[in-house]
Amino acid sequence: MTTSRGMRSVAVLAAVLVACGTACTAPPPAPVPASPAPVASPPIPVPGPTSPNEAPVLTPIAVFPLAEAAPVLGADDRVHLTYDLAIANQSSQDVHLRSVVTLDDTRADATLFTLEGDALARQFRPAGNSPGPTLRPGEYGYLFLDARLAPDAPLPAQLRHRFMLALQAAQAPEDVGPRDTDPPPPPAQDLEFTGVPVGVSAQPAVRLAPPLRGAKWVVGNGCCDTITPHRGATLSIDGTVRAPERFAIDFVQLDAADQLYSGPPTDTASFAFFGVDVLSAADGTVVGVKDGLPEETPGKLPAGITIETAGGNHVVVDIGDGRFAFYAHLQPGSLRVRVGDRVRAGDLIGLLGNSGNTDAPHLHFHIMDGPSPLQSNGLPFVFTAFTGQGVVGEASILADTTSPVARVAPVDRSRLAGLHRDQLPLDLQVVDFG
Ligand SMILES: [Zn+2]
Numbered sequence: 068m069t070t071s072r073g074m075r076s077v078a079v080l081a082a083v084l085v086a087c088g089t090a091c092t093a094p095p096p097a098p099v100p101a102s103p104a105p106v107a108s109p110p111i112p113v114p115g116p117t118s119p120n121e122a123p124v125l126t127p128i129a130v131f132p133l134a135e136a137a138p139v140l141g142a143d144d145r146v147h148l149t150y151d152l153a154i155a156n157q158s159s160q161d162v163h164l165r166s167v168v169t170l171d172d173t174r175a176d177a178t179l180f181t182l183e184g185d186a187l188a189r190q191f192r193p194a195g196n197s198p199g200p201t202l203r204p205g206e207y208g209y210l211f212l213d214a215r216l217a218p219d220a221p222l223p224a225q226l227r228h229r230f231m232l233a234l235q236a237a238q239a240p241e242d243v244g245p246r247d248t249d250p251p252p253p254p255a256q257d258l259e260f261t262g263v264p265v266g267v268s269a270q271p272a273v274r275l276a277p278p279l280r281g282a283k284w285v286v287g288n289g290c291c292d293t294i295t296p297h298r299g300a301t302l303s304i305d306g307t308v309r310a311p312e313r314f315a316i317d318f319v320q321l322d323a324a325d326q327l328y329s330g331p332p333t334d335t336a337s338f339a340f341f342g343v344d345v346l347s348a349a350d351g352t353v354v355g356v357k358d359g360l361p362e363e364t365p366g367k368l369p370a371g372i373t374i375e376t377a378g379g380n381h382v383v384v385d386i387g388d389g390r391f392a393f394y395a396h397l398q399p400g401s402l403r404v405r406v407g408d409r410v411r412a413g414d415l416i417g418l419l420g421n422s423g424n425t426d427a428p429h430l431h432f433h434i435m436d437g438p439s440p441l442q443s444n445g446l447p448f449v450f451t452a453f454t455g456q457g458v459v460g461e462a463s464i465l466a467d468t469t470s471p472v473a474r475v476a477p478v479d480r481s482r483l484a485g486l487h488r489d490q491l492p493l494d495l496q497v498v499d500f501g
Pocket of ligand 1 (some may be wrong): 288297315316317431432
């Protein structure tokens with residue numbers, strides 16, 4: 068997991084749910100949607116490397132895309148194809164992922180993107196105690212992919228994948244790690260196969276007005292190539308896994324000194340942007356509101372958060388075409404809309420707060436394919452216009468909301484300059500919405 072503790076703490080709607088996988092006493096959910104129960108199986112016949120397979124190949128892993136790949140033009144001038152694969156090892160051998168190549172299934176399997184080595188390890192989150200991108204028998208994990216294309220490159224209609232695996236006789240957990248008395252392990256056998264089609268959404272990213280006014284807004288836990296608490300929020304709810312926050316943003320604002328707060332960090336008033344207007348990003352109809360939850364004390368995540376209270380005081384707006392906008396962690400009593408209200412882009416929704424699963428004031432914002440903030444899949448969006456102001460170099464500084472004196476965020480102003488139109492600002496970018 069490459070996410071710093073910091074941005075995890077700045078506010079993640081789903082952080083408490085994700086954290087339960089490692090920190091809660093309750094048994095963690097089983098997030099693989101359809102993998103068969105692991106059974107003792109004979110070793111997988113290894114046909115030897117082929118490229119790509121011309122005949123069906125019996126594979127030790129089962130791979131499940133969580134949703135279609137959803138293209139969006141990022142503020143780095145690249146089209147991001149963002150999607151996630153659940154991978155289960157249903158063999159009796161250890162499986163090591165050597166490389167995963169994303170192919171354009173509609174253009175003779177042209178290579179779009181290759182993940183291997185350390186880059187693959189960074190994008191893979193195994194369950195249990197698997198070391199790196201290795202799955203022991205019965206284990207599963209998630210691969211978070213972000214294939215990047217030039218803006219003028221043809222967009223594939225469907226992806227496929229070439230997997231290169233190394234198979235080895237399974238080691239019992241107590242035998243993991245070399246000991247002097249251990250016999251040398253047998254050499255790994257390689258297996259290559261091509262498969263796992265994943266559709267690419269033909270629906271363009273929705274164009275939105277900014278939900279905030281002013282300068283120096285930092286995109287916290289943003290898209291696309293880091294497993295932030297948003298990107299990694301593969302939540303199993305009622306037994307179905309979705310990825311609601313793939314494109315979600317936790318907006319926080321830097322002050323004139325590039326600090327997040329000034330004054331006691333446990334006081335919401337120390338955050339100058341606490342209480343600013345949150346605006347509707349699109350026309351639509353309000354279909355969900357929650358109010359009455361208290362402000363939390365910055366510096367720690369509150370206890371007892373549930374699915375219903377994770378978003379704090381919030382608003383859900385049906386913006387049409389199967390899309391819904393979600394504005395979370397608002398101040399209690401600040402909501403200016405009720406269910407059934409029609410809103411226009413720019414209308415006041417409520418005030419930025421610190422309610423729900425949050426440890427510092429911020430606006431959590433995302434677009435989703437249903438009215439339920441967590442029982443939905445996240446959809447991409449772009450803002451019609453914003454000015455780039457740099458990129459924060461160290462996420463942990465933003466996340467440190469316990470120091471008596473806020474640290475200065477290092478902003479590289481040589482990056483992300485100028486006016487950006489119809490783009491999604493990406494993780495740690497700093498933007499001026501005017
Ligand atoms: Zn969030």
